[in-house]
Ligand SMILES: Nc1nc2c(ncn2[C@@H]2O[C@H](COP(=O)(O)OP(=O)(O)OP(=O)(O)O)[C@@H](O)[C@H]2O)c(=O)[nH]1
């Protein structure tokens with residue numbers, strides 16, 4: 336999907352009532368400072384859309400970014416922010432839990448883990464809790480640019496092992512700096528958001544109508560449709576020609592048969608003389 340419009344539509348603090356959105360949502364959870372807001376900026380291709388900071392605890396509200404009027408990316412406050420006082424930490428926890436528990440439109444939860452470190456106890460709790468809410472968490476292993484490419488596989492295996500992930504569970508190594516994993520992530524998000532209310536995937540025509548295909552995708556689709564049409568008329572023409580020759584062939588065969596019959600008759604006549 337090409338991002339044509341983005342709007343920070345709703346900001347929810349601890350005392351806010353959560354919005355009852357009609358469009359689908361995907362949410363990003365993870366420890367404070369893991370790179371949630373940076374990842375959202377990378378996906379949106381907009382540097383300053385989600386506020387980021389080298390200081391943990393930057394995002395303290397649940398932020399709903401409306402993209403293309405198709406769905407929402409939901410930036411959650413980070414957990415485990417050590418400097419927040421206990422009461423605030425507890426309130427944030429409740430706020431995140433309420434959201435993940437209550438949202439009727441939430442399609443998927445992405446859990447971000449810093450690829451350099453082993454998942455913390457909080458990460459494991461969050462992973463299990465997301466699972467218990469009926470979602471299959473998608474793990475995004477952030478800040479992959481901080482490792483040598485040769486180190487990535489072993490770190491990924493360790494994260495998988497500690498979280499107890501199955502073979503088919505998804506983990507995407509990601510970097511907001513190098514954009515590693517961006518396309519894979521985007522495909523997954525498209526898969527969750529570009530759906531009709533009855534959960535059927537939107538057709539290409541619907542996507543073109545909503546202007547969310549790239550110019551190239553749109554051109555490819557139109558060309559393939561034109562190709563299909565050409566192929567169809569070509570087939571129809573051949574069918575017609577085929578039928579005509581079949582009919583003609585039959586006529587020829589009939590004539591031949593008639594001629595043979597006449598010849599036979601003639602032969603018999605001569606014999607009988
Ligand atoms: N090298 C590198 N740094 C990153 C990456 N992603 C984020 N950072 C840095 O990590 C810090 C935290 O990033 P944020 O995106 O604010 O993290 P967050 O998870 O939203 O943090 P909270 O809002 O506190 O929960 C910032 O200094 C970012 O520049 C990345 O992929 N690579």
Ligand SMILES: [Mg+2]
Nearest residue numbers: 371372393394
């Ligand atoms: Mg943030």
